[in-house]
Amino acid sequence: MASTNYLGNDWSWYPATNESGYFNIVSGVHAVASRILHIILTQPGEDPIHPGLGIIPNLFASLSSDNALFFLSNIQSEILAWNNVCKIGIKELNVQIESLNIYRNDLAISIYFKVIGLTNTTNVLTFGYWEYRGVLASGSLTDFMANVRLNNTPFSSHKK
């Protein structure tokens, strides 16, 4: 992991504390995934000195007006843009939409990324699209975070 030292340590807000109740400090691939989550879970204007940061739709945005495919391209360009601005550490990025369970009409967004400095391992960050859209409506991250997986293990269980 020495080659990802340049990434430094991040305090991740997803979740903000670890099992011991301390700051959830992450590094390496986990830090990159945390930064992607910061982008997708921030509303534009929420970070006042970086007003362009964030992509989560408004609470009262119509559910039918933008579809998952539109969101897909949006999220890809947004992550790449911020990767240029503040060096998230992403080398290659590919965002895909998958149907988890066709009967329940579930949609999963999978973000495949390679990290600069690591060997050609492709990491994948997965989360449910409708749970994501429900974050603002419910005001709670619990449902959303339950289905966020990094490399097929629950995101919150990753250790530094």
Added chain:
Amino acid sequence: MDINYSGFYEMINRLSQDGLLTPAPDLYDLNNEAVFSAIMNRLAQPLPDGTDSPFSSRNPLSGHGQLVGALVYLQSIIGHEINLIPDRTWLILFQLLGIEVAYPEFPVVELTFYATSNAVISRTPVNIPVATQVQSRRHSNLAALTLQNAVIQGGDSSVTVNARINQAGTLLAEFDPIEMSVLPPLLSNIEAVRGTSIIYPGSKGESLYEVMLRARKQFQDGQSCITPRSFYNAALKAGATKVNVIPGLQLDNLGGYYSDAVTVVVYPTTMSDLVFQDLSTKVLMGDRLSVKPANIISIAGYLSIRVAAGISNAAAFNLVASAIQSNVNPPHGIWGDLDFENTLLTAIKNYSPSIFGVESIELIQENTGITLAKLTIHPWDLLQISSNISFNWVR
């Protein structure tokens, strides 16, 4: 209930006639990016034990980055508000502190008027009325106006009179008083006029910044005594060499404890009256101030000291005496020293390598013979080793 604002409006009105409202520099430069990266850099410093900071990434896409961003934003809002405070408000605040802006002052030069030879020979007195205007030969706008009536007495050839320049502020660097030599028309019996010297170079007005510096200096100097530290500084400035400030205690009259009382104890003891005169003008109105001379307790007794073998009694005495003189006796030493014996031993032992230490010690108050341990020491006491102390040298 009606609130009477007329006093405030009168003050604003009078201030608006004062003029000299210089543009104030921005107090906060609103460079959010710079402040953000400064804080993030500070957070990313390694911990004292050398390990990585948990916040070592300077990325705005981290929890700490977002919090710092919010902090910088709030700070910039406050900075914006501070920048909006008009000069007039600062002036009022300074005036509440008793500090007035110094306005520009006019330079004053000395002019010499020479009478015509006819007037001198015929012994005719020549009048030069007040506010006679003498122009500069080099600067067309510059003129000097005489400040009083002057007369060249009959038989005298010249008279010298002070005149102020017509422009407030400091004089130009290239100004030479001799350039003030253009006579006004209709001034009879005057041959010539010449500026001879600069009496006062004038001064430009103070900017708000300079007022602020002056205000800060006044507080540092203890122009008004409010905190114990300001009492301390003011007493030192008034001439005391050692000062102890005891808030809450009143030593004179009845004695006792009062929240508005301050006792200042000074050494040398002769300075107490002088210090009181100085401090009583600076203390807040109604506060009780007492300035007391330090109570010097003279200590005599017996010391047995182990010294190096090659050192004579006289040399050992000199060493110990100077150790006491430069570390223990006033103005050195500690106010109300409850551990005086230890202070004395440490001072003697550390003074010179030829002194090995104190074998035994007996200290008494010189006048009464009471042992040191039984004395009640107060914070306003200073202990002083008397010259009557006796030594025994052990080798």
